[in-house]
Amino acid sequence: MDKIYTHPRALRKTVTHYCPGCGHGILHRIIAEVVDELAIREKVIGIAPVGCAVIAYDYWDFDCSEAAHGRALAVATAIKRVRKENIVFTYQGDGDLAAIGTNETIHAANRGENLTVIFINNAIYGMTGGQMAPTTLLNQKTATTPKGRNAQLQGYPLKISEMLALLPGVKYIERTSLHSPQEIIKTKKAIKQAFLNQVENIGFSLVEVLSPCPTYWGISPSQSLNWIRDTMVKEFPLGRIK
């Protein structure tokens, strides 16, 4: 009997601090699998964000750095420019990448830095207790939009991936989801492509991943997957954006 699915080498065997059913754990594992398959564990450098994934470096078994909130792409730019032989990626939530870090994100993309960005869109701020994020859906209830997000007061869900796709420096953008095993396979394929683009010097590549946050959505893990499938993908359609 052969083992057909096992723990990736690039992921430590620690119990994570994530809540039950959190998408960060799935995504950490997929990234570790891609790192193993591309045999880049000795030269990859991950940049952890501020957000629930702030201690992602305790979970991956490869080199990592931490960045101040929103500044992952500035730190990644510096590392990649002085260490071109390394494969550098950022791992950022919607608050990190699309709120406090919007400036760094847009300019790194516009400079066409040869970097890989994994963008976790869970439509909420997880770490700080479930406040509204730029990507929160209209009518979605959060700690700071108790009656639901209202476009007149809080604006519309920010489509940062579509915005970035307009920039000539950006070479690849795809939006995927974690709501089923089939979508997880597609997510892995997109992440692998985004890493390969860097290996081949193609340039700035980003994968936006719709990811469940059962705790702050206030529903069960399996209901969270249904919510992504039935509601979130209507606002954030899946597929290749650029």
Next chain:
Amino acid sequence: MPKITVDKNKCKGCLLCISVCPKGLIVVDKELNSLGANPVKFKTGGECIGCAFCALICPDCCIEVYK
């Protein structure tokens, strides 16, 4: 027959694996684990097809699949 193993002391009991198993072969263990959660366990004797959906969806990397 394909089968899975569950690292029961890493399982947080999110039950996502149960929601995707096409054969209904994963069940909740009544005994608490060291995390204080009710982990899942594999029901032997069923027709596991080794699809690995459970391992793909597991956020805590608790499942290994044999075929």
